[in-house]
Each structure stands twice: as structure tokens, then as C-alpha cells.
Amino acid sequence: MSLAEPWDRYAAGSTPRRTVNAKGETTWLNWTQYADHGPDESVLGPVAGRRVLDLGSGSGSNLAHLVTLGATGQGVDVAPARERVARERWGQMPGLEFRTVDVAAFLHETDETFDVVLSIFGAVWFVDPDTLLPLIRSRMAPGGILAFSHLPPGSQGPKPAEAGLRHDHTPDxxxxxxxxxxxxDVRVSLIEPPEGRAVGTMLVRASAA
Incomplete structure (x- = not known):
């Protein structure tokens, strides 16, 4: 069984992202597992004119938001269902592309460089960092930003059982x-959960300088 199969089943059972958030915005970036919670795209600095790669782009909503701010975006996801949803919702947006491909294979094959690489509960959590990080670093422009989020070490969250182990690591x-x-310039922070919830979100940002 390919890696795409369990992720495709997981994607098919996922709840679609809302079309409007609590502020009435039609696009927004969400680092956490909670709606309307946590920091926004300012974590990345200015994104206008920058080339952004989203590793595990899902429905494409986070990447689409950055494109509305002037970035150009490439989203990759191993699940074909994710690309279908992303194209249905965002396919007409200029400067935005989606591909169904294993992220390591994409990074091996592409000759593009990127100013920003994102992984929001995505590939950085599920692929061996000793394999993935050198590939990411090799495709980043000087001074580029890598930013990713996932649950803190030891936290439990939904994933396909066949998809492999999470790479949970402490800030250190x-x-x-x-x-x-x-x-x-590696910065690791723990975003506290909203009231009534027990599990926060780990957010990591690093520079390719």
C-alpha cells in the first residue's frame, strides 16, 4: 500500500474548512488546530513578492491566503483528494499551484528555490527530519524562512495509522x-490553547541564512 492511500482516506473524512472566519475574512492563515486562535502570517514577515512552498498543503487555504497578500505559492500534498479540494476552491487564483506528490520526491525533482517553506501539521511532523530538512534547505533562497507547527511532544491527534510515526521533538x-x-535563528514557541482546551501547539521558525 502506498503512503498516499491512508492519507487519502483521512482527507476524504476531513471536515471542509469554513469559507468565512469569525472576523468575516474569506482567507486567513491558521497555525493551530483551533479555529480563530493563535498568531497570523506575521510570523513569516512580509510575504509580498516571495515564493512560498507549503509541504502538506491540504485544502490550500493557508497558502491561498499568502497569495492574496502578494506571494506566489506552490502546494504539495501526497493525498490526491487534497489536490482536488484545493483546485476546486482556489484553482482560479493566479500565482497558486498544487501538486499531488510525495514531498521528498518533489524536493528532489524541483529546480525552484523558495523564500518561505511552511508545514502546518504537515510533512515536517511525519517525515524523518534527517531526510527532509537537508532537502528543504537545499531548495531555500538565502535568508529564507522555514516555519512549521504541530502538537507538542506526547500529544495525541488524528492521523492515518498506516502513515508512520510522528517526529515529536522538544524545543531543544x-x-x-x-x-x-x-x-x-531557530525560535520555538508553545501557543497556549484556548480556554477549555488542554493541548497547545508548537510553532517553530528558522532561517536559511
Whole structure:
């Protein structure tokens, strides 16, 4: 069975993202597992004119938001169902592309470079960092930003059972791993959950300088 199959089944059972958030916005970036919670795209700095790669782009909504701010975006996801949903919702937006492909294969094949690489509960959580991070680093422009989020170590969340282990790491471990693969200015923060919820979100940002 290919890796795409369990992720495709998971995608087919996912609830579609809302078309409007609590502020009445039709596009927005959400780093956490909770609606209308956490920081926005300012984590990345200015994105206008920058080339953005989303590893595990899902429905494409986070990437589409950055494109509305002037970025150009490439989304990749291993699940064919994700690309179908993304194209149905965002396919007419200029400067935005989606592909169904394993992220490591994409990074091996592409000759593009990117100013920003995102992984929001995406590939960085599920692919061995010693395999993935060198590939990401090799495709990043000087001074580029890598930013990703996932549940804190030991937290439980939904995933296809066949998709493999999560790569849960502590803040200190992420700093060591990222620095070891050529990243600098590594910043790791824990976003506290909203009231009544127990599990926060880990957010990691690093520079390719």
C-alpha cells in the first residue's frame, strides 16, 4: 500500500474548512488546530513578492491566503483528494499551484528555490527530519524562512495509522536538529490553547541564512 492511500482516506473524512472566519475574512492563515486562535502570517514577515512552498498543503487555504497578500505559492500534498479540494476552491487564483506528490520526491525533482517553506501539521511532523530538512534547505533562497507547527511532544491527534510515526521533538531537540542541518535563528514557541482546551501547539521558525 502506498503512503498516499491512508492519507487519502483521512482527507476524504476531513471536515471542509469554513469559507468565512469569525472576523468575516474569506482567507486567513491558521497555525493551530483551533479555529480563530493563535498568531497570523506575521510570523513569516512580509510575504509580498516571495515564493512560498507549503509541504502538506491540504485544502490550500493557508497558502491561498499568502497569495492574496502578494506571494506566489506552490502546494504539495501526497493525498490526491487534497489536490482536488484545493483546485476546486482556489484553482482560479493566479500565482497558486498544487501538486499531488510525495514531498521528498518533489524536493528532489524541483529546480525552484523558495523564500518561505511552511508545514502546518504537515510533512515536517511525519517525515524523518534527517531526510527532509537537508532537502528543504537545499531548495531555500538565502535568508529564507522555514516555519512549521504541530502538537507538542506526547500529544495525541488524528492521523492515518498506516502513515508512520510522528517526529515529536522538544524545543531543544528542534533547535539542535535544525542547527545541525544548516538553519539558524531557530525560535520555538508553545501557543497556549484556548480556554477549555488542554493541548497547545508548537510553532517553530528558522532561517536559511
Amino acid at each position: 531537540e528542534w533547535r539542535r536538529i535544525l542547527t545541525g542541518h544548516g538553519f539558524s
